[in-house]
Amino acid sequence: MSGILVIAEHRRGVLNPATLETIAAAAALKQVKPQPVAVAIIARNPDEFVGQVNAAGVDEIIKVAVPTDTFQSDVYEATVAAVVAARGPAVVLFAHTVDTWGYAAAVAVRGGFGCATDVFAVRYEGDALVATRAGYKEKLHMDLDFPGRQTVVLTLRGNVFKPIEEPGSAAVSAVDAPAVAARTAHLGYIEPDQTGDVDIAQAEYMLSVGRGVGEEDNIEQFKELADALGFTLGCSRPVADNGWLPKSRQVGQSGKTVVSCKIYVAMGISGSVQHMAGMKHVPTIIAINKDAEASIFSIARYGVVGDMFEIAKELRNHC
């Protein structure tokens, strides 16, 4: 087994840009250990993505035409297995996304492959592939290897590997998709609710509250503080799940990315990977949290280890 296989991801006719990050990770491994890099496009019409994944470092683009436009785990599992059987890669790379949460590990179990998820660094130590991921809510990192595995499946964390923009000159080939009856069926998409509230993606200044806010009745004082500062109020997942603020105010992977934000004040937000995916790019992050070890402090520019209610109360004196 040799070579690296990247599985491209797309939805509704749009390539997930994380695919180019995954290709970058493959190209970096190829630099230290020369080996072919192939990208598989599993789609009803793979041709529409060929140009987009033809990035520098890619040797082969494998088109696999399947009879579905939407992600169906049975189809994708069987198809990736068929491509692995056809090309025999040592490493199969996916972006760590909702789709791959739904099948990458199954591909590994059924193929007898090694597997690690949410990997943010990968290297060779001698011949051994070593993947690094986090544990204990990001407080520790772990190095993993895969002794005895001919093929290893890794899903890669987003916004870690810098996407390759330079075009490549890959050969284009095709592999036949196996015939498989999907036991899931797509009924439709439900768009995020955009009505009647602010678009936090447009906000330049944000104050977000997390689980530390404690209860619904405490939201109002932070709303007032945000208003007084001229900031837009946002939140992390638990606040939206509880219905204390609308889903449209939720920052993070399953909420919104605050693309325009310049200053982000995080109060009582510990900083899950999913939340940080929506705001870690903000140039100035100010974190206020009781827990000095909270992950949010690792990406914040300024931090206050303290009580969000006390700080909020004192901040009102400066508005």
Add this chain to the structure above:
Amino acid sequence: MKILVPVKQVAVLDEDFELRDDGLDADPDFIDHESNEWDDYSYEAALQIMEAHGGVEVVPMTVGPEDAEESLRRCLAKGGERAIRVWDDALTGAGPATVAKLIAAVARREGADMVFAGTLSADHSYAMTGICVAAELGWPHVAVVTALEYQPGAATATVHRELEAGLVEKMTVECPAVLTIQLGINQPRYASLRGVKQAKEKPVDELSPADLGVSGEELAASASFRLRRMFKPARGQAELIEGTAAEQAARLASIIKELRGAA
């Protein structure tokens, strides 16, 4: 009709912690345990189906040492009549694929009709276990489920799958199936004092891998990775603002004012 709900007792590190001498894990003196938040939602989803229909049994299970029984009692305090705990000391440090092999073995032994797992666990967040269970069983599966319509015995369930950026997909999945349940799918109940008391009397079956027909070799072969070491990451660090709350707030206010002036 039976719904199997695998739950996990997750590890929580103290604020200040040290690594074990072998560098393979945190020193257990600095680790506390609690129930995995996601499992409150998967268990609630199962209980709601049980309460809405006759003839539905909900069985919580875990793969974990004696301490992990607490997470099963926590489930039983909310509903359900019995639980299953699988353990052998050889399972210490077992990864998600190995745990999944045992959950699948329990699903077979129990004749489970559905498995509801948490989407991920709060400690190591592999987001693998439920999907590996499905692969072991050869069952259809959907990950990150935020809504569920299921009539016991029906050929399919209708689910919402939470995608990125607020997009949701509505889909059907053939049953039996493994669903991994996401936060927010419901409002998990709290156990009543009476429930907590009753739960103490409910049976928890203790099974070993051997009882489930899973050999030591199969367990060893199922590990999808080997842990080489754990280490404290070199973290970026915020400039910490010290002082009284009033002083800290004053400094924050001036930072914000300065940055906005420059913007």
